[in-house]
Amino acid sequence: MKVLVIGATGNIGRVAASALEEQGHEVVRASRSSDPSVDLADTASIAALFASLDALDAVVVAAGEVPFKPVTELTREDYADAFAVKTLGQLDVVRHAFEHLRDGGSVTLTSGVLSREPIATASAAAAANGAIESFVTTAATEAPRGIRLNVVSPDVLENSPHHHATFPGHRPVSDAEVARAFVRAVDGVGTGRTISV
Template sequence: MKLIIIGANGTVGSAISNELGARHELIRVGKASGDIQLDISDSAQIRALFARTGKVDGVVVAAGSVHFAPLNEIEEQHFHIGLNSKLMGQVNVAQIAQAYLHDGGSITLTSGIVGEVPIRSGVSAAMVNGALEGFVRGAAIELPRGLRINVVSPGLLEASVAALGSFFPGFEAVSAKRVGLAYAKSVEGAQTGQVYTVR
């Protein structure tokens, strides 16, 4: 299959690329690296990406920013970081991708453990992750041509423990291999409207 991986060089994106790259042709997309550069908060850039790649069999998104801060320090503009980037960026990829996917193609988005198990300073991430999962469940029953959509919710990756572990006290880290397999299940499997959690 020909797959677009958005956020391919990040921690999660690398796990995806390592798993799927052995079996499929990957177009690696990043904000400042990869085969093509893209800011997912800009719909015009998303349209330009698909115009350049043409028809594909699947698109995976592991990109988007959110603001981490205590609730009493977050203001409206801080919420908009996650809303405009991680939430609407991924929603817009899913909307635009439909015209460029072969029949039966797949869309895989990324939420995260904070949507289910909140952490201090993670209220914006919890909000965005929950919204992404709701979008996927709703979109799955309306997609045409046998298109499928799922979302992967990874836990704290082993590779991120040094940088982020202090925000996740008591959490058991997950391997990149297990995270990559969840994306493979979404891309290569048959289900739609699923939230694949990796804990």
């Protein structure tokens, strides 16, 4: 299969792309700094990426930034920024993927543990992640041409030790665990699922 991985230079995207290559898939890696490039905050950039590629079998999105601040300090602009990139950017990818994927293809988005477990300063991230998961639950029922739609929701990553102190008491997840979740989403048969890691 030909799989587009958006955010392939990040910690999650890199793991997902490598795992899918190990399964024998042809992986196209895209990010803001790669060729092909894409910026999830720019809908024209997303459209241009899909227009530049031949027919795809699957799309994985592992990108999106959100602000971390105490809830009393978050502004409307902070929430808008979180939704513009993490949520709306991924949803925009889904819209374009539905037009470009082969019949029976799949789209896998990425949320995170903050939709189900609170930590300090993570309200904007929790809202963005929760929106993605709720969207997938419903949108999967309407996806055209047998296309499957899922989301992977990892806990803090072992490969990101600089974040561990922010997640007290959490068990960091390994690259292998994250990899299995993305392989399951792409190669499995489930749809409308949040795969928690």
